[in-house]
Amino acid sequence: MMDPSILIELKSFKMPFGKYKGMPICKLPENYLVWFKSKGFPEGKLGMLLNTMYEIRLNGLEDLLVRITPPRS
Template sequence: MNPVDLQKLVSMTMPFGRYKGRLLADLPGNYLNWFAREGFPPGELGRLLHLMQEIDHNGLSGLLHPLRQTSTHD
């Protein structure tokens, strides 16, 4: 796992769709699982959504909590 990608999950927002404007780290699991079934978008966004889906699916979302604290002070 790339630390830069993890930081992006807590700072980058969803650019389109039902959850437009929501942090990638805050997207609901069922939405991430929908992408896993239907296909992730191309490029960096798709790669990050896939990473977030894997984190969520494996119950590892807690790993992002320390990063959220540092991103709010930037």
């Protein structure tokens, strides 16, 4: 069973580096996630979130994120 807090993090956690720095993980382009899949996801939390977003896109489950509202900073 997936931890629902991961869905919140997919919308609130921002890419910390690269071309898409500052973009929420859930908004990253599919080709960027596919590239990470082929090269290897980073270690730790970032890698877990990128892999989770990849799997959500791969399986057409983006609707899981529609009603999720990240906490305000």
